[in-house]
Structure formats: C-alpha cells, structure tokens
Amino acid sequence: MANWTNWSGSVRAEPAQLAQPKSLAELQDLVRGAGKVRVVGAGHSFTPLCETDGLLLNLSELEGELVVAPDRKTVTAPAGWSLKRLTRAMWDEGLSLPNQGDVNPQSLAGAIGTGTHGTGRDLGSLSTLVQGVRSVAADGSVVEASRAQNPDLFQGQRLSLGLFGVITAATIDVLPAYRLEERVEKKPLAWVYENFDDLAQRHRHAEFFVFPYADEAIVKTLHPIEAEDTPRGKPSNEEDIFRFCCDMTRAFPFLAGPIQRFMTGASGDVHKVGPAYRIFPSTRNVRFEEMEYELPREAGLPALKAAIAWIRKGRRPVAFPFEFRWAAGDDIWISPFNKGPGASISMHQYAKMPWREVFAAAEPIFRSHGGRPHWGKRHFLSRADVDALYPAVERFRAARRATDPGGKFLNPHLAELFS
Template sequence: MADWSNWSGSVRAAPAQFEQPKTVAELQALVRGAAKVRVVGAGHSFTPLCETDGLLLNLSELEGELVIAPDRKTVTAPAGWSLKRLTKALWDEGLSLANQGDVNPQSLAGALGTGTHGTGRDLGSLSTMVRGFSSVMADGALVETSRTQDPDLFEAQRLSLGLFGVAVAATIDVLPAYKLEERVEKKPMAWVYENFDDLAQRHRHAEFFVFPYADDAIVKTLHPIEAEDTPRGKPSNEEDTFRFCCDMTKAFPFLAGPIQRFVTGASGDVHKVGPAYRIFPSTRNIRFEEMEYELPRAAGLPALREAITWIRKTRRPVAFPFEFRWAAGDDIWISPFNKGPGASISMHQYAKMPWRDLFSQAEPIFRAHGGRPHWGKRHFLSRGEVDILYPQAERFREVRRRTDPTGKFLNTHLADLFS
C-alpha cells in the first residue's frame, strides 16, 4: 500500500500489507500468518504506536454489533467502531458513555489501549470502564478475558498499547442516556488560578484553554441537565480565523503574543444543551502536535504556571493553547493516573511549526512536578524511566512475553520500552 501517516502527519509508515478484514475468521488468518502486526484506527496518536513495516490492520469494517446486557449497565461493542459510531448507537438505545474526550473519530480499541480520557473530578479514563475483551492473539486464537478469565491478561489489556492481541470486542460500562449543558466563557487567568478547584468541584466537567501569551482563559463546563435541546446554529468561521492566526504565527513568530490576545479577546460565550454524545466532542480540523502530562492534582496549576512563565521568558513561538482538566485516579498497571486523582496538561503546537525541541525542553517541567505522559501523546521516556514511573511495568512485560513470545505486536518504539 501507499505510505500511511497519522492524523497530524508526523508519524509515517510503509507497511508491507494493509488489510481491513470483514470477518473474525479472516482476521485470525491474517494475524496467524503475519510476522509483525499493528492495528490503526483514526491515527489520532502522536506517538508511533501504529508504525510498522509488516501488516497494518484496520477493523472499521469487521463484523459485529452492539449487544446490551439484560441489566443495561454494560454493552459489548465492536472494538473497531469509532467513538462517534458507538455513542450514536448507544443513544439510539437510550444509553450513553459516562465520559468522553473532546474528539470522537478514534476507534474504541484505540481509545482504550492508550488510556484516552475526558474531564471530570470523579471520572476516570475510558479504560476504567472496561469489563472484558474478546481478542485475537498472536497464534490466531480468539480469547475472552475479564477479571475472572485470565485476569493478568485482562489487566494488561485495559491499557494495552496494542501489545496483547487484536481486540475484536470490548465490554464496557454504560449509563442511561443523558443530556449536557455546555457553557463557555472568558475569564482572567488570575481568576482561573484562584477558582478552578471550586469550579471543578461544582461541575461534573470543568476545563480551560489558555494561550501562553494571553492573560485570559477560555473556561468550559459541562453538566447533566433535563432541558430542551438548543437549536443548532450556523457553522462558525472561528476555525478559519484561528487557522489564519496559526499561519501568521508561523510566518511572524514575534507576533505570537498580540495574535493570542486577539484570539482570546474575540472569543464569545457559548451556551448550548444537547445529547451527551453530541456535546462532548468538538471539531478539530486544524492539525497540531501534542504532548500531554498527567500530574498529581495539587501539582497541576503550579506546573502550568511554570510552563507558561518558561515560554514567555524564552519567547518560544507557540501557536496553540494549553488545555487543563482533571481526571479520577485508577488502578491500571501503566495508567498515568494510577497514583491517584490527576490534573492533565495538554501542550499543543501547530503542525506546521517546530515542536520537538519545544516539547523536549518543556517535558522536564512536568516531570519535576511528578507528571507522567499520556501514552498516545508525544513524550521522550526511556525504558529505565518507564520502570521508575511504573512499578508494574515488568509485570506488564511478563504478560506480553507469555502471550506474544515472538514479539509479533511490537514495533521499534514499543520494543524500546517493553520488549
């Protein structure tokens, strides 16, 4: 096939074979006969998780349907379905996910396998919602796992990085369908530093976006509500304006400050109500690169303040804002939230601008505050650092060696960390 690239364009691969199997039997034969296998969904990981010169699989056309448990508390869903397809199908059945991130093209398997999360003081990543998997293993066998069926394999699969077979279906927790009220408003950054903790306590979901050279932030809250949907408005031209501003920043980096203050100042308030599956995701068409660190909750705002101060002091050209949110802790072996409640800082850069040095020099700030990276976002960890940050890393590797002794699901990036 032609070369493959991820969404941002920064990861490229030349797989020897690309397949979209339609049946589980076809998938089993493909996996059994391949020397190296990786699976790709929407390509929204910024790290080279899907990079391979072997077999690259996409499961969007694989057979499967949504199966709802009798108690309606869990569903079993095709792992290759996009979150967009899954959440619409759930809504049609009177169900919703407890939480989502702010985009929805990712496959269910990809979101689970990287620990994708949304925002919310008491809400964990999508990986915390899993109750079982059906997976094609390295030898082509179809295996069921759960807390009672090969529990070690199940624990590793909860955040797997695609190292423990090809997930065909996942059983996940769901809730009765609900609506959300979204409010977006501009606040002085000094107010945000002072009041974010209270804001996050009062709302089910609270986050903010702040450009490093702006003095105001864009604050967003979501809260369950029983109300009529607000009418869908006409498409906004804000994205075109922002793209122009990014291109101007690329061409004239010294204008980053005035441009960011203009973008923030031009931002208007938003209020809308609708089905949760429609309110959670936002449109993200302007390509960017991203590094995200999860920190102990109390360290979040101090780390963000230090990163912004560093950018201003060194006059780094940055076109995109930081995103700041909270997420709940968990007990998943290599989850960056497994030490307790976390604060998440996402650092972005326009895809047309240099990002590697920016991220590598900012990373020590987040590490010094106890941070650990999101596995699907840019990071520069070594194997030794993984072992320091994750006491269960070797247990994770032991399960990988048992279930995939030849390293079929490894690629160069993952072998450096988990071989």
C-alpha cells in the same frame, strides 16, 4: 508496500500490507500469517504506536454489533467502531458513555488502549470502563478476558498499547442516556487559577484553555441537565480564523503575543444543551502536535504556571493553547493516573511549526512536578524512565511476554520500552 500517515502527518509508515478485514475468520488468517502486526484506528496518536513494516490492520469494517446487557449497565461493542459511531448507536438504545474526550473519531480499541480520557473530578479514563475484552492472539485464536477469566491478560488489555493481541470487542460500563449543558466563557487567568477547584467540584466536567501569551482563559463546563435541546446553529468559521492566526504566528513568531490576546478576546461565550454524545466532541480541524502530561492533582496548576512562565521568558513561538483538566485515579498497570487523582496538561503546537525541540525542552518541567505522559501523545521517555515511573511495569511486561512470546505485536518504539 502501502503508505500510511497519522492524523497530524508526523508519523509515517510503509507497511507490507494494509488490510481492512470484514470477518473474524479473515482477521484470524491475517494475524496468524503475519510476522509483525499493528492496528490503526483514526491515527490520532502522535507517538509511533502504529508504525510497522509488517501488517497494519484497520477494524472499522469488521463484522459485529452493539449488544446491550440485560441489566443495561454494560454494552459489548465492536472495538473497531469509532466513538462517534458507538455513541450514536448507544443513544439510539437509550444509553450514554459515562465520559468522553473532546474529539470522537478514535476507535474504541484505540481510546481504551492508550488510556484516552475526558475531564471530570471523579471520572476516570475510558480504560476504567472496561469489564471484558475479546481479542485475536498471535496464533490467530480468539481469547476472552475479564477479571475472572485470564485476569493478567485482562489487566494488560485495559491499557495495552496494542501489545496483547488485536481487540475485536470490548464490554464497557454505560449509563442511561443523558443530556449535557455546555457553557464556555472567558475569565481572567488569575481568577481561573483561584477558582478552578470550585469549578471542578460544582460541575461534572470543567476545564480551561489558555494561550501562553494571554492573560485570560477560556473556561468550559459541562453538566447533566434535563432540558430541551438548544437549536443547532450554523457552522462556525472559528476554525478558519484560528488556522489563519496559526499561519500568521508561523510567519511572524514575534506576533504570537498580540495574536493570542486577540484570539482570546474575540472568543464568544457559548451556551447549548444537547445529547451527551453530541455535546462532548468539538471540531478540531487545524492540525497540531501534542504532548500531554498527567500530574498529581495538587501539582497541576504549579506545573502549568511554570510552563507558561518558561515560554514567556524565552519568547518561544507556541501557537496553540494549553488545555487543563482533572481526571480520577485508577489501578491500571501502566496508566499515568494509577497514583491517584490527577491533573492533565495538554501542550499543543501547530503542525506546520517546529514542535520537537519545544516539547523536549518543556518536558522536564512536567517531569519535575511528578508528571507522567499520556501514551498516545509525544514524549521522550527511555526504558529507564518507564521503569522509574511505573512500579508495575514488570508485571505488564511479563504478561505481554506470556501473551505474545514471539513479539508479533511489538514495533521498534514499543520494543525499546516494553520488550
């Protein structure tokens, strides 16, 4: 038995075998011979998607290379590559992803398979970029899927939670390489509430972070620009300061308000320009747990205001800020954005502090505003909840059964929702 834990340390597994195949033939043999199979990337999912007592695969060393289409509008990339590795390789080819989230260690397959997204009024999740996939099925065979070839498998694989086979390569939309200008500045929270719509329309990417006990927010915008790169500064000690403040909040919960107002006030403005692949990601070393809900766009700010009021009224010890952003709608079967343009609220808690109870108690606030959770972030949905929230879920389940009738790629968490 091997031991495995996710990034935050809250999900643990003892797989019978932990394998890192280097060739396609080796991967096929492993999958064909296993009773249960799950795949892990960076372990950045907070739900138990990767839990298994069977075979746990990591594809970061699997053979493969980046292939640029003749028209340069798509690339086919190894699905086990991290977004960091992928975007650097694409930059060397004069290409960029249309969008990214704010961390980049996740594997391409993991980001696609959970519906990971960045921010942008008119930009969808990474799942919406997918034009084709190559995967290893339960019997070890290699299967290609696109809108024209195996369309049900393709639709399932666009956001699959790893239930439709082991993706080895994905063909995704790309753009000519571009640079981004990043600006980060403090604003009164009331001003942000009033002006976020305008910010999101004027900038390709706009989001803000707000501690639940602070009256100012940290606003971040990114916008394509043709300009010289700003010099790369010395490593910041902000993460160390933030970790210290989280430890203080854990030790003295009643100080949460003053600590958060101090952290917001001490936050400095940022202005920098650089390659998109380098500007999108931020440093995230302080471990946390996360619950994220995607809501109808018009319900986003009311839900955030309600959640902050609930924390303040109950004087609940929450050490991390909320993150608020927009994303475009899509047509993917179990995507939380498939009802139209969305607002995304990420609620975090320091990993060393109790999180389960506060998340479970906060979830009804987001649900009451029409929210649906990000599949890789903490949620407490039942099968009946999934049925009620996702009208297309039976198509997803039927396609899963057709692809994997023996349930090789299920684990207990996923079987409860999708078997």
